[in-house]
Amino acid sequence: EKAKDYALMHGICMRQKDNFDRDALHFAPFVLFPTPFPRDEYRKSVELQTVLNELMHKVAHDYDFLKETLKHTIKVDEFTGRLWNIYETIMSEGGPTQEVEVGLFRSDYFCCCGSKGIKQVEFNTIASSFGCVTSKLVQLHK
Numbered sequence: 001e002k003a004k005d006y007a008l009m010h011g012i013c014m015r016q017k018d019n020f021d022r023d024a025l026h027f028a029p030f031v032l033f034p035t036p037f038p039r040d041e042y043r044k045s046v047e048l049q050t051v052l053n054e055l056m057h058k059v060a061h062d063y064d065f066l067k068e069t070l071k072h073t074i075k076v077d078e079f080t081g082r083l084w085n086i087y088e089t090i091m092s093e094g095g096p097t098q099e100v101e102v103g104l105f106r107s108d109y110f111c112c113c114g115s116k117g118i119k120q121v122e123f124n125t126i127a128s129s130f131g132c133v134t135s136k137l138v139q140l141h142k
Contacts (some may be wrong), residue, residue, distance in 0.1 A: 003030070003140060004027050006140055007027035007030065007140060008025060008027050010136050010139070011133075011136060012027060012028050012133050012136050012137060012140065013027050014026060028133055030137055030140065032141075034141050037111055038111065038116070041111060041116075041117060045107065045109055045118055045120075048107075048120075049105075052105070052107060056123070057101075057103060060103075063091060066087070070084060104125075105123065105125055106123075107120055107122065107123050108120070108121050108123075108124070109121065
């Protein structure tokens with residue numbers, strides 16, 4: 001209970017999407033104890049991230065690849081379909097015009113006990129909003 005109270009008092013919170021109430025905050029999901037992660041595996045993940053960021057950037061700029069790859073998904077997934085419509089509109093108007101682009105990515109890894117190595121389980125391009133909460137969680141764990 002103390003950890004939950006700490007989370008709410010220090011901004012480690014969110015509003016519920018399914019039961020939105022402007023006057024109610026809920027603590028963000030967290031664990032009581034951080035998971036140990038081997039230093040060498042952490043370094044590997046940091047080095048790998050630059051390569052993945054560049055790959056994601058190149059994929060995002062390959063119109064033909066995206067069109068072919070997403071052609072079925074945009075018909076059945078409303079969210080992806082809306083994003084694709086925005087993308088198509090931008091492309092039909094001459095493409096992106098800004099000189100600088102920023103990508104906000106988050107990779108999730110599991111430390112695989114059997115092989116003693118890391119396994120990437122997810123690459124997030126949209127679900128990156130809790131990145132700012134990390135520093136607050138460090139304090140919670142202390």
